[in-house]
Each structure stands twice: as C-alpha cells, then as structure tokens.
Amino acid sequence: MKRSFFRNNSILLGLVFLLAVVSLISLQLGSSFISFERMINILVGQGTKSDILIVTKLRLPRIILAINTGIALAVSGLLLQIVIKNPLASPSLFGVVDGAALGAIIFLVLFSSETGNLVFPVEWQPVAAFLGSLLAIFVVFWLTILDGRGLSRLILYGICFSALATALISLLMIIGPIHRASQAFLWLTGSVHAANWQKVVISSSALIITAPIMMLLSSSMKQLMLDEESAQATGLTVKTSLVLMVILATFLTAIAVSFAGAVGFVGLLAPHIARFFTPSHGLILLFITALTGALLVLGADFLGRIAFQPLQIPAGAITAFIGAPYFLFMLRFKNVFHRR
Amino acid sequence: MPHLTVLEGEDRFYFKLAFCSFFLIILMVASLHFGAEIYTPYEVWNAFWELETEASIIIQTLRVPRMVLAPVTGMALALSGLLLQTVSGNPLASPAFLGVNSGAAFFVLLAFSFFGFTSLWFLSLIAFAGALTAISLVFLLAFSFGASFQQSTLLLAGITLSSFLSSAITILLATNETTLEALLFWLSGSFANRDMSGLIIVVPVLFFSIIVTLIMKSSLDSLLMDDESAKALGLSIFKLRLFFIFLSALLASLAVVLAGPVAFIGLVAPHIAKNYAGLSHLRNIPFCLLFGAHLTLMADIATRILLSPSEAPLSAVLAFIGVPFLVFLLLSKKRGVVG
Numbered sequence: 001m002k003r004s005f006f007r008n009n010s011i012l013l014g015l016v017f018l019l020a021v022v023s024l025i026s027l028q029l030g031s032s033f034i035s036f037e038r039m040i041n042i043l044v045g046q047g048t049k050s051d052i053l054i055v056t057k058l059r060l061p062r063i064i065l066a067i068n069t070g071i072a073l074a075v076s077g078l079l080l081q082i083v084i085k086n087p088l089a090s091p092s093l094f095g096v097v098d099g100a101a102l103g104a105i106i107f108l109v110l111f112s113s114e115t116g117n118l119v120f121p122v123e124w125q126p127v128a129a130f131l132g133s134l135l136a137i138f139v140v141f142w143l144t145i146l147d148g149r150g151l152s153r154l155i156l157y158g159i160c161f162s163a164l165a166t167a168l169i170s171l172l173m174i175i176g177p178i179h180r181a182s183q184a185f186l187w188l189t190g191s192v193h194a195a196n197w198q199k200v201v202i203s204s205s206a207l208i209i210t211a212p213i214m215m216l217l218s219s220s221m222k223q224l225m226l227d228e229e230s231a232q233a234t235g236l237t238v239k240t241s242l243v244l245m246v247i248l249a250t251f252l253t254a255i256a257v258s259f260a261g262a263v264g265f266v267g268l269l270a271p272h273i274a275r276f277f278t279p280s281h282g283l284i285l286l287f288i289t290a291l292t293g294a295l296l297v298l299g300a301d302f303l304g305r306i307a308f309q310p311l312q313i314p315a316g317a318i319t320a321f322i323g324a325p326y327f328l329f330m331l332r333f334k335n336v337f338h339r340r
Numbered sequence: 341m342p343h344l345t346v347l348e349g350e351d352r353f354y355f356k357l358a359f360c361s362f363f364l365i366i367l368m369v370a371s372l373h374f375g376a377e378i379y380t381p382y383e384v385w386n387a388f389w390e391l392e393t394e395a396s397i398i399i400q401t402l403r404v405p406r407m408v409l410a411p412v413t414g415m416a417l418a419l420s421g422l423l424l425q426t427v428s429g430n431p432l433a434s435p436a437f438l439g440v441n442s443g444a445a446f447f448v449l450l451a452f453s454f455f456g457f458t459s460l461w462f463l464s465l466i467a468f469a470g471a472l473t474a475i476s477l478v479f480l481l482a483f484s485f486g487a488s489f490q491q492s493t494l495l496l497a498g499i500t501l502s503s504f505l506s507s508a509i510t511i512l513l514a515t516n517e518t519t520l521e522a523l524l525f526w527l528s529g530s531f532a533n534r535d536m537s538g539l540i541i542v543v544p545v546l547f548f549s550i551i552v553t554l555i556m557k558s559s560l561d562s563l564l565m566d567d568e569s570a571k572a573l574g575l576s577i578f579k580l581r582l583f584f585i586f587l588s589a590l591l592a593s594l595a596v597v598l599a600g601p602v603a604f605i606g607l608v609a610p611h612i613a614k615n616y617a618g619l620s621h622l623r624n625i626p627f628c629l630l631f632g633a634h635l636t637l638m639a640d641i642a643t644r645i646l647l648s649p650s651e652a653p654l655s656a657v658l659a660f661i662g663v664p665f666l667v668f669l670l671l672s673k674k675r676g677v678v679g
Contacts, residue, residue: 086496088497088500090500092503093496093499093500143667143670143671147670156432160667160670163603163662163666166659167656167658167663168656170653170655170656171652171656174650174652188510189507189511264503268500316507317510317511320504320508320511321511
C-alpha cells in the first residue's frame with residue numbers, strides 16, 4: 001500500500017513536471033524564438049511590444065487551450081471506457097464529435113454570403129459546434145432509452161449518428177464554396193491554432209465546474225469496474241453513477257471539440273497510457289489520465305508547429321499518427337486493460 | 341436458428357427470383373433515363389443508333405457504364421457483407437464497419453501519391469492488400485480481448501481502425517494538394533466517369549465467388565450453428581472462417597476499385613435478403629446479390645437527381661438509406677439481432 005502510494009505520487013509529480021517543461025518550451029519556440037531573458041522581461045512588464053503580443057496573445061492561450069482540450073478528452077475517454085466496460089470505447093464513437101463537426105460545418109456553409117464572407121462573426125462557430133454536439137447527445141440518448149437494453153448500446157447509436165452526420169458533412173462540403181470546404185477540412189482534423197483568451201476562460205471554467213463531480217465519481221470507479229451486482233452489493237447506486245458519468249463525458253467532449261475541432265484518439269489513448277503507469281483506480285488514475293491527455297495534445301500541437309516549419313500540421317493529425325502505432329501495440333500487449 | 345430448416349415451396353422461390361430479376365432490369369433501364377437530363381424512352385432508344393447527338397453521347401459514354409458498374413459493385417459488396425455476417429456471427433458486420441473500405445482506400449491513396457497511377461491490375465492488387473491487412477487487424481484486435489469478448493468489440497475495433505485510417509487519408513490529402521482535387525470525389529464514392537475496364541477483373545472474380553459460395557453453402561450454413569455442433573460435423577471452423585474472410589475482403593476491395601469506398605450496401609442488402617428468403621445460404625445468396633444491385637442502382641440514380649445538375653456523393657445517399665435501416669435493426673427486439 002505504502003509503495004504504490006509513493007510510486008503513484010512520483011509518477012504524478014513527474015507528469016506535472018514534464019507538462020511544465022513542455023509548456024515552457026512551446027512558449028519559447030515558434031516562428032520566432034523568445035529567450036529566457038525576454039520572457040522574464042515580459043513577466044516584469046518590460047518586454048518589447050511584439051514579444052508581449054506573441055507570448056500573451058498567441059502562444060499562452062494556445063498552450064492553455066491545448067491542455068484543457070487534452071484533459072477534457074482524456075477524462076471523457078476514461079469515463080466512457082468504464083461505463084461501457086470496453087477498452088476500445090472513445091469519445092469519438094458516441095456521435096458527439098461528428099455532431100459538433102456537423103454544427104460547425106453547417107455554420108460555415110449556411111452563413112456564408114454569395115461573396116463567400118461569413119454573415120455572423122466566426123466567434124460563433126464554437127457555439128454552433130456545441131449545439132451540434134448537444135443534438136448528437138440528445139438523439140443518441142433518446143434512441144438508447146427507446147431501446148432499453150442498457151448503456152452499452154449507446155455506442156451503436158453513436159455510430160449511427162456519426163454515419164449520418166458524416167454523410168451530411170460530405171454533402172454540405174460539396175454544396176458550399178470550395179474555400180469553406182478547406183476551412184472545414186482543417187476543423188475536422190482538429191487544431192488549437194485559433195485559440196484566444198475567451199475560449200480559454202470558457203473551457204477552463206467548464207473543467208473547474210465539473211472537477212468536483214469527477215472527483216466524487218472517481219472514488220466509485222473501482223466498484224463500477226466490477227459487474228453490476230457486485231457493485232450494487234457495495235452499496236453504490238450504480239445506475240445513477242453510470243448515467244452521470246456518461247453525461248459528464250459527453251459534456252466534456254462537446255466542450256473540447258467545440259473549441260479545438262475533432263482532435264482524435266486522445267480519449268482512446270490517454271486512459272490506456274495511464275493504466276500502463278499505474279495499477280491504481282480512482283482519483284490517482286483520473287489525475288494521471290488527465291495529465292497524459294494534456295501532454296498528448298500539447299505535445300502534438302508543439303510538434304505540429306515546430307517540426308515542419310513553415311508548414312503547420314494540425315494537432316489532430318499528429319495525435320492520429322501517434323495513435324496508429326499504439327493501436328498495433330495494443331495487439332501485442334493485449335492484457336494492459338485486464339491485467340489488474 | 342429458427343428458420344434454417346423451414347424451406348418454402350420451390351415455386352415460390354423461383355417466382356420471387358424472377359420478380360427480383362425483373363425489377364433489376366427495370367432499374368437498369370430507368371438508370372439510362374434519369375439524370376441531369378431526363379430522356380423519354382423514345383429518345384433513349386434512338387440514342388443507341390445515332391452518333392454525335394447530345395443524347396447519344398450522354399447515354400452511350402456516361403450512362404451505360406454506370407448502368408453496368410453499379411449492379412456489379414452492389415453484388416460484390418452485398419456478398420461480401422453476407423459472408424462477414426455469417427463468419428463473425430455478428431449481424432452488424434459489414435465491409436465498411438470492419439475497416440475494409442478505409443484499408444483499401446488508404447493503400448490505394450498511398451500507392452497513388454508515391455507511384456502515380458500505373459495500372460488497374462496494380463491498383464486492384466494494392467486495394468486488396470489494404471483490405472486484407474485492415475480486416476486481419478480488426479479480427480486480431482477483437483479476438484485479442486478474448487476473455488471479455490463482446491459482440492460490439494469487433495465493431496469497435498473496425499470503427500477505430502477505420503477512423504485511424506481515414507485521418508491518415510485526411511493527412512495525405514492535406515499535404516498533397518494535387519491529389520486532393522482528383523481524389524476527394526473518388527473517396528466519397530461515385531460511379532461518375534469511372535472506367536469500365538475494371539470489370540475485366542471484377543466480373544470473373546465475382547462470378548467465381550458466387551460459384552464457390554453456392555458450392556460451399558452447407559459449410560456456410562453450419563457456421564451459423566454454434567461451434568460445437570459444427571465441429572461435430574467434422575468441419576475445421578477456423579479454416580472455413582479464414583477462407584470466407586479472405587473471400588469477402590477480396591470482393592469488397594474490388595468494389596472499392598470500381599466505385600471508391602461505399603458503405604451500407606454490405607450491411608443492408610444481406611439483411612433484407614435474410615428476411616425475404618430465410619437463413620439458408622442456398623436461398624438467400626441470390627437475393628442478397630439482387631438486392632445489392634437494386635440498392636446501388638437506386639442510390640446511383642438518386643445521386644444524379646438529388647443535387648442536379650451537380651452530383652451528390654454516393655456514400656452520403658447510401659447513408660441516408662442505411663442509417664435509418666440500421667437504427668431500425670438495432671431497435672428491433674427480435675432475438676438474434678445484436679444482444
């Protein structure tokens with residue numbers, strides 16, 4: 001007991017440290033390099049105007065948004081894998097991501113004027129995406145309740161909704177003007193390049209509001225991993241917890257994809273990597289998963305920004321490239337999920 | 341399996357078969373008439389004997405190829421779907437859901453961007469390699485979770501792999517702008533401006549597969565039973581499964597070569613066939629083929645009319661038919677449908 005406590009905490013500390021280091025480096029590097037001295041200058045209020053602009057207006061919100069996106073997607077993936085009791089569950093399977101994509105693309109196509117300008121300011125795009133994901137959640141839940149054969153059916157109806165949404169998206173992309181299609185394409189891969197403080201504030205507050213609920217739920221994770229009868233025997237109101245978890249997970253995904261687009265595979269990968277680090281359940285697993293997710297998205301965004309300059313690769317493309325080898329890796333170490 | 345031994349009268353079977361074949365011919369003829377320009381039967385008839393008029397060019401060079409390509413693709417996909425459903429024991433199995441389409445598409449795209457278009461044989465081979473790789477990975481992954489194997493795991497594995505591959509496709513397209521223009525439409529599936537020469541490969545393979553599956557009908561039937569009873573009949577379940585998975589990957593990848601990645605035919609057609617003709621494979625294979633052809637032809641006609649004069653993507657049209665069907669299938673309380 002003592003040893004695992006020590007081990008978990010050192011992993012947690014290590015991850016926090018790593019996250020801080022990566023954040024700092026990605027604050028410095030980019031199309032222009034900002035040295036430590038100049039950073040300190042900015043901190044004490046003596047930086048040059050362009051330095052201040054680059055750091056506070058461009059890079060800092062981008063970094064924080066990447067971290068928020070990662071946390072939201074990773075936690076959402078963890079919750080869903082527990083609810084569905086299937087290690088392959090991930091937020092993108094529940095229709096929420098494609099619902100958000102549909103909302104965003106309807107916004108881009110329908111509110112473009114003849115000349116190709118947007119009728120509404122582009123700041124409204126996340127709202128459209130969020131509405132789209134809410135629609136997805138509503139439809140998928142409604143069908144699952146109609147079905148009445150348990151929460152594991154969510155995934156099947158999620159797949160249905162995704163298929164329909166994808167069809168509509170491809171139709172809209174052909175109808176709309178071509179530059180809108182390429183804009184939509186970028187959104188579909190997922191990127192945090194359009195970050196600003198407004199988005200940071202909204203996504204951060206969403207995370208802060210849901211944090212206590214997540215922590216409360218995390219204590220019951222271990223029991224929920226058992227079958228329902230044993231879980232009930234330990235005095236847990238299983239159904240309420242499960243439903244709460246799904247709602248929370250879909251809400252978090254909706255927030256994440258509304259701002260950052262369809263960044264894929266974080267919700268699938270992060271919980272697996274976290275389980276690789278720790279045998280524990282509950283709060284510690286939740287924290288490690290969240291940190292792993294944050295590192296994944298931040299690292300992907302950083303790599304995409306730096307590695308192929310002057311080309312900027314969207315973060316979603318990088319996470320997909322990390323995801324594919326991991327998928328094969330899962331074949332070899334198939335017991336990662338069931339070992340404990 | 342309740343219906344397995346209940347055979348209907350021979351006459352009834354042949355009547356249904358004749359009816360469905362007749363309907364196929366009607367659809368093929370209709371496919372010549374409808375499109376951005378709608379022609380009367382008289383004009384169509386004349387178009388075959390005239391040269392150089394607008395109608396004759398449209399019908400002879402644009403519509404006749406589609407009239408042939410659509411049913412062949414539909415048949416290949418439908419048979420592929422039926423085999424997969426039988427082999428996996430999963431009523432939701434279909435080539436698109438098990439990663440076959442995106443595997444083939446990904447490999448074709450890779451070959452296309454690295455070697456350019458070389459030959460049809462080469463692309464068919466590449467597509468088949470991609471399809472086989474993807475479907476093997478999906479089955480391996482699903483069975484590697486052996487202890488907790490659920491029906492939906494196979495589906496999850498397939499869809500996860502598909503989404504990996506389709507994001508890889510997105511990346512390839514995003515970095516290579518010249519192919520984006522050429523392949524974006526191909527990737528959403530269509531019969532417009534397709535080469536008829538693909539039929540040289542596809543038709544013989546399809547014909548061969550139909551013969552083989554009809555010969556092996558009783559082995560297929562036995563796969564529907566539980567493994568124990570099949571073993572009692574002295575069958576090597578594993579080899580049978582492997583063979584049919586191989587065959588269905590072949591069929592689906594050839595369909596990708598003809599029409600690009602097309603979903604839902606492989607799911608919907610076998611189900612309608614099973615409802616219409618029962619679970620015995622001797623009975624439902626012909627109907628499965630016919631319904632696949634019907635669906636594809638109807639969808640192809642719809643793509644031409646829906647957004648006329650421009651063309652709607654085939655996969656989108658099929659999704660509008662397929663998704664409600666899938667939801668209906670999932671909601672139905674019948675035993676044996678995905679528990």
